[in-house]
Amino acid sequence: MRVGFVGLGAMGMHMARNLHRAGLLTAVWNRTGEKARALAAELNVEAPPTLAALASDVDAVVTCVSADADVLEVVRALAPSLRSGALVLDSSTVGAETARKSAELLRPHGVEFLDCPVSGGTEGARDATLAIMVGGKEEAFERAQPILAALGKAITHFGPTGSGQAAKATNQIMCAGIIEAISEAMAFARAQGLPLEKLVDTLGKGAGSSWYFVHRAPNMVRGTFPAGFRVRLHAKDLTICRDMAARFGVALPVVERMLGDYAELVARGYGDEDISSTFRLKAELFDATHQASHDIQ
Numbered sequence: 001m002r003v004g005f006v007g008l009g010a011m012g013m014h015m016a017r018n019l020h021r022a023g024l025l026t027a028v029w030n031r032t033g034e035k036a037r038a039l040a041a042e043l044n045v046e047a048p049p050t051l052a053a054l055a056s057d058v059d060a061v062v063t064c065v066s067a068d069a070d071v072l073e074v075v076r077a078l079a080p081s082l083r084s085g086a087l088v089l090d091s092s093t094v095g096a097e098t099a100r101k102s103a104e105l106l107r108p109h110g111v112e113f114l115d116c117p118v119s120g121g122t123e124g125a126r127d128a129t130l131a132i133m134v135g136g137k138e139e140a141f142e143r144a145q146p147i148l149a150a151l152g153k154a155i156t157h158f159g160p161t162g163s164g165q166a167a168k169a170t171n172q173i174m175c176a177g178i179i180e181a182i183s184e185a186m187a188f189a190r191a192q193g194l195p196l197e198k199l200v201d202t203l204g205k206g207a208g209s210s211w212y213f214v215h216r217a218p219n220m221v222r223g224t225f226p227a228g229f230r231v232r233l234h235a236k237d238l239t240i241c242r243d244m245a246a247r248f249g250v251a252l253p254v255v256e257r258m259l260g261d262y263a264e265l266v267a268r269g270y271g272d273e274d275i276s277s278t279f280r281l282k283a284e285l286f287d288a289t290h291q292a293s294h295d296i297q
Helices: 012-021 033-043 050-056 069-081 096-109 121-127 138-143 145-151 165-189 196-205 211-222 230-244 253-267 275-296
Strands: 003-006 025-031 060-063 087-090 112-115 130-135 152-159
Touching: 003 012, 003 033, 003 050, 003 211, 003 275, 012 025, 012 033, 012 060, 012 138, 025 033, 025 060, 050 138, 060 069, 060 145, 069 096, 087 096, 087 145, 096 112, 096 165, 112 138, 112 165, 121 130, 130 145, 130 165, 138 145, 145 152, 152 230, 165 196, 165 230, 165 253, 165 275, 196 211, 211 275, 230 253, 230 275, 253 275
Parallel strands: 003 025, 003 060, 060 087, 087 112, 130 152
Antiparallel strands: 112 130
């Protein structure tokens, strides 16, 4: 199977490399062409100048872009040149309605669409251990197995088009609650004067642990937040969750709180930091209380 990859960001670059290791990657494309040409030269694959040129020479395309409008733009550019029977696997995190619209755009060309959002961070993309949530036809899912297996470990078909994105939205709500809880807990621990390195090592083996605690609490100890999952991207994802919940007349408290925190972080210039930078705001709660107490004394 000849596979093209579109979108060489923090996740996509690793995913493209893993497809190459599996012997599947034949072409890459990125909005910033230099990045695609550099990777193509390194991996000895093609870097076509246009999406149409990439589409005409592959059996499947994997996309990993930032937003709903980007997905639809890419799909529209690919559709006319893809051969009948080709697959498009979109690993972006977008709305379920965008996935359904993408499938509609490709259907007249005989091309099957799978929404395949992923979870596992840049580490999971690098190590090909991503959790992949898939929506689309069962037959297309089966044909896509070699591609999916090169990218992740937990690969699940959830149902018709849009189901993968609904599963990813569920994941994003969980991530919001978990990172909020960890940030509050670590700010509390710091205020208590606990040795934070020891705390992370010990609690990382306890009942309250999670992937985020083990991998992101150390950011809070160091006070540095290198991008794994950027604040502005999670804010985008939670806005999708908000819109999907609103169709049921529901507002989700965790989502609303975190969108407020993320808006504050973006306003302060931290939008490109990892979401663990939420710790900045939680630590300030204790700092403000300590200062007020000191002023009273």
